[in-house]
Amino acid sequence: MPATDPADQALAATLRRLRRRRGQTQEDLAYDAGITVAALGRIERGRSNPAWTTVMKVACALDLDLAMLEAAIEQTRQQAKPDQARRFRETDPRAAVTSANSSRAGSR
Numbered sequence: 001m002p003a004t005d006p007a008d009q010a011l012a013a014t015l016r017r018l019r020r021r022r023g024q025t026q027e028d029l030a031y032d033a034g035i036t037v038a039a040l041g042r043i044e045r046g047r048s049n050p051a052w053t054t055v056m057k058v059a060c061a062l063d064l065d066l067a068m069l070e071a072a073i074e075q076t077r078q079q080a081k082p083d084q085a086r087r088f089r090e091t092d093p094r095a096a097v098t099s100a101n102s103s104r105a106g107s108r
Contacts (some may be wrong), residue, residue: 011055012046014069014076018062019044031059 017031030040034057042048043058050058059069 005049008049009046010073010076011045011050011078013074015058015062016044016066017076018072022062029058029061033057034061100102 007070019026024032026040026044030037033040035054035055037049039050039054040058043054052082055069056066058064064072
């Protein structure tokens with residue numbers, strides 16, 4: 001079942017970009033992460049909602065900690081086309097909190 005969540009798409013694009021930047025093949029990264037090539041391919045195409053442990057295995061194989069991965073995902077979101085960036089923001093839980101706080105501030 002395809003993952004259509006913009007957050008999954010941002011993760012997919014980020015991992016693919018970072019892997020390519022390192023000059024690694026999917027086979028190399030999958031081996032380093034201890035997952036199958038098919039699983040990595042599904043993640044990179046945004047066709048999978050990977051388990052947290054799988055994301056962390058791939059991040060570690062890319063020499064990233066959680067903060068670095070989050071920063072890389074945010075960079076991907078910022079570089080996305082305007083309509084994609086809007087969808088990323090709409091599903092970002094932090095955006096909902098900011099929006100709710102703005103609404104309350106305006107009603108005072």
